[in-house]
Amino acid sequence: MQDTIKEIFTESIQVQIAAGEVLPSALESAAFTIAQSLINGNKLICCGTANCHMLAQHMAGVLVNHYETERPCLPAIALSQESINLGQSTQVDDYDTFARQVRAFAQQGDLLLALAINGNEKQIISAVEAALTKDMKVIVMVGDDGGELVGLLGPNDVEIRTPSKRPSRIIESHLVNLHCLSELVDLTLFPQDENYV
Template identity: 70%
Template sequence: MQEQVKALFTESIQAQIAAGEVLPSVLETASLSIAQTLINGRKLLCCGAASCHMLSDHFAALLVNHFETERPCLPAVSLSSHALNLSPAGSSQPSRDIFARQIKALGEQGDLLLAIAINGNEKNVVSAVEAALTKDMTVIVLVGDDGGELAGLLSASDVEIRVPAKRPSRILESHLVNIHCLTELVDMTLFPQEES
C-alpha cells in the first residue's frame, strides 16, 4: 500500500508540473480580468459542479476576507448549491438550472462568473455559463480533460483555464492551486506591496 501512496503523490506532482508549464499565461489573463472587474466596481459570482463547489466557496471567501495578506474586502459571492432552498415549492428534485436562476436574479452586465467543473459537461455549470453570457458577463472557467461543452461556449473575452489532465482527482487538485494563484495575482495587482 505504501508504494501506491508514493505513486499517487508522484502522479499528483507530475500533474502539477504539467499544469505549471501550460497555465501561467491564462492564469495571468484571468487574474487581470478579475482585477479589472473589481476596479470597475462590479462583482464576482462563483459556482462549481458538485465535486468542485467547495472550491467555489473557498475562492469567494478568499476574496471577501483575504488570502495571505490583510486587505480590503472584495465583492464575491459563491452561488448556493442547496437545491432545497432554490427548488420550486413542492419539488425535491435539484434543478439543472440551480446556478443559472441565481445568475438571472443577481448577475449584472459587467460582473464576472467564475465557474469550476471537472470535464465541462456538468449541466448545472453549462447552464450557469449560458445565463452569464446572456447577461453580458465575463466568464472564467476552470475545467479539465478536453473542456467539454463549456469550451464551445466561451468567446474571446472569456478565459478557459484547462488543466492538462483527465483524472478527476488530479483536476480537482490543480483547481485548488489555480484558485490560490488567481487570488495571489489579484492581490498583487490591486494591492501591490513594496519590497522590504
C-alpha cells in the same frame, strides 16, 4: 500500500508541473480580468460542480476576507447548490439551479468563475449560458478536453484547463490555480513594498 501512496504523490506532482507549463498565460489573463472587474465596481460570482463546490466557496471567501495579506474586502459570492424554494407549484430542475441564481443576482459587468471537471456538466453549462445572456465575462476552470463548456466561451472569456483526465488531479490543480489567482489579484490591486516578506 506505501508504493501506492508514492504513486499518488508522483502523479499529482506531474500534473502540477504540466499545468505550470501550460497555464501561466491563462492564469495571468484570468487574474487581470478579475482585478479589472473588481476595479470597475463589479463582483465575482463563483459556482462549481458538486465536487468543486467547496472550491467555489473557498475562492469567494478568500476575496471577501483575505488570502495571505490583510486587505479590504472584495465583492465575491459563491452560488448555492441547493434548489431555491420557489413554492410548491414550481419545479426547478437541478441543472438550472446555478443559472437561475445568475439570472437573479448577476448584473452586467459581473464576472462568473465556473469550476468543472470535464466540461459536460449541465449545471455549469447552464450557468455559463445564463451569464453570457447578461453580457458577463466568464472564467472556466476545467480538465480533460474541456467538453461542451469551452465551446461556449468567447474571445473575452478565459479557459483554465488542467492537463489531466482524473477528477482528483483536476480538483487538486483547481485549488492551486485558485490560490495563484488570489495572490495575483492581491498583488495587482494592493501592491506591496518590494522589501515586504
